[in-house]
Amino acid sequence: MNHYANLAELEARALSLAYGRTPVIDTLDMTLPPGRVTAIVGPNGCGKSTLLAGLARLHVPGAGSVLLNGDDIQRLPARTLARQLALLPQQASAPEGLTVMDLIRFGRQPHQGWLSQWSADDRQAVHDALAAADLEDLAERPLDALSGGQRQRAWIAMTIAQQTPLLLLDEPTSALDLGHQIEVFELVRRLAGGGRTVVMVLHDLSSACRYADHLLALQGGRIVAAGPPNQVVTTDLVRHLYGIDCTLIIDPDTGAPLLGNIRRAHPSSA
């Protein structure tokens, strides 16, 4: 069932982001495919997380703009934006003893007024988020008593309860072991299946190819490739991004490109 018939469209127009005088993102244009999973990949320091912060209005553009359904997000009230776009920053931490339920309830804050009480809608949204992230049995557990994968699912559940058509995740699987990474990725796929537009910054190109519909490859603050993984990922792109040579194999089960025989690129071949 598609809960998000009115898909929100997020695009960057000639977006430039800088830290002080150091430019990080340089006149970048992009549109997120609605209802799909987009992965932003690239080497360390290429501006992946900065771009995500810019898309979530955590970073004020030096030039250009980010448009949500055609409106500049800098001009939107903070709460209006938070009802359209949810963000999970990298390695978020919660106070000790906070339970899964407590955390997920925070996701309802953009929907609550100054004096408005906890409503039936809020209760339903929290219930749905618990179910979506498969956390019903863990609702009353403190976060610090969960496994890494469960904890990350709880954080994502908080953003699910926010009921936004757009979901931005900054390295949602960093510091997780392989099994826990798959837990998170499968949840992300389910969310996109429900009609959400998901963007995630990823370190691992193979996971990005496996779980994203759309890749944005960043290098030096510019997009060097954009499109479906099996169309844009080439040995040249991999060498350009990470300075490695590899053999590309097509996963016979998923059709996603896999990186084989990875080695450091020889200076002469670069």
Added chain:
Amino acid sequence: MRIALMRIAECLPAWRWRRPQGVARPFIVLSLLVLLAGLASVLLGAGEVGPGRAIAVLLGGGDAEARFVVGSLRLPRTLIGIAVGVALGVSGALLQAMTRNPLAEPGLLGVSAGSAFAVALALLLGASAATLRVSAAQLGALVGCLCVLSVVRMRGVGSDPIRLVLAGAAFSALLASFTSLLLLFDQRAADEIRFWVIGSLSGRRIDDLIAVLPSLLVAGVIVLAIARPLAALALGERVASGLGHRPARVRLLVILAVSLLVGAATAIAGPIAFVGLVVPFAARALAGPDIRRALWLCVPLGPLMVVSADVLSRLLVAPSEMPLGVLTAICGAPVLVAVVRARRMPTL
């Protein structure tokens, strides 16, 4: 005893992870304890008016001396203790939530010292009207708060709870020496300041309390308005922004509320340390990590600590009195050591 209470609370997990409405029962129980402590504060004293004579006054009779002691000394003192307790307990909880540091406390961070220095300066310059002293104290607290915030913003300090406290201790020591310096200039002011910088509830007048009531009310309104975003800030600045809050604005309002509260408390009672540390610590043990629940419990816990400490300060060395600050330190220092020595520093 307080620590024993917390140990008991830790053994009752059902107390710790409750829904917001779950704080109602501990709030009522603690409020009743505050009433008991308040009654003790009115009935007991270091002087000659014992419980019997005081009860006679409460029942509408009593002799003139007892009426004076109860009505003009002990009752104002008790009410002031309640107000100071609420102000310091709540401001400690606010500071800890804002800095995400369980050791942040107005007394330890130099907010109280900033406030005290400003009052000393105002007294030296000839100020005497109660309201002027309050404004000076609040202005000093504001400057102290801003210094704290800039320290928190410094690289590597904000992430380490102990460094923040060290910075606060250095800042407090600096201000204390400035205050001592001021005492050298003016003997008349020095006597008044010395009486005041000790931190005590004795000899304070009900007018002092009335003078700070408006700012306590304003601070209360601010706290109600920022409770929800402040709770979200416990998840980190970026998460709070993602939930539609404006962390910079929330932080500014916290600083404003803390300045009003600490300034008011310091203007009446002088600097009193450790209340802002012990009270939120106990409130979290009872209410869990959500600041909204903890803040509700700080309201009765603060007065409970200050009023009981004040009663003890009169009884322990009767017929003379111990400074209140000494007793709060006796309660607070073990908590400080316990928090620092806990194998895992509780993250906020």
